[in-house]
Amino acid sequence: MELTMMLASYIGPVVLVLGLGFLVSKDYYRKVYKRLDDETLAMYMITILMLVFGLFVVMNHNLWGSLEEVIVSLIGWGTLIKGIILGIVPKHFEKLGEKWVTPGLINAYGVIMIVVGAYLTLGAFGG
Numbered sequence: 001m002e003l004t005m006m007l008a009s010y011i012g013p014v015v016l017v018l019g020l021g022f023l024v025s026k027d028y029y030r031k032v033y034k035r036l037d038d039e040t041l042a043m044y045m046i047t048i049l050m051l052v053f054g055l056f057v058v059m060n061h062n063l064w065g066s067l068e069e070v071i072v073s074l075i076g077w078g079t080l081i082k083g084i085i086l087g088i089v090p091k092h093f094e095k096l097g098e099k100w101v102t103p104g105l106i107n108a109y110g111v112i113m114i115v116v117g118a119y120l121t122l123g124a125f126g127g
Contacts, residue, residue: 003061005124007072012120015075019113026106033101047086054080068123071116 022029036043057076063069085092 001066001069004063004066004069004072007057007061008068008120009124011072011075012117012122012124014117015113016117016121019110019115019117022106022110022113026103026110029106030101030103043086043090047083047090050079050083051087054078054083068120071120 036046054076057072058080061069061072061076063073
């Protein structure tokens, strides 16, 4: 549980802030996502970071007991899978992603991220 709370103390605030950003600045985040197609070096670096982070979490925190453990493990697995897909077939992932970057879905992502981020942050810092 110690590792879970350490990871939650990093993941929670990041997810919370980005979720708030999705709601407050949705046009900005849509633009960022759509312009990533042209930024191949940025996508390459993002892929590497996703693979490293995902592998770290999966190899060190593949825990499924408490809700916090499940959330952290799912984030690790999701990040690893996304990194693998981006590394192998980036163009396919970009095409799929374009369908998911609508204002309504960005709002839904934002709300989910706020809930998950707040839960992890409160769990890590609030006891």
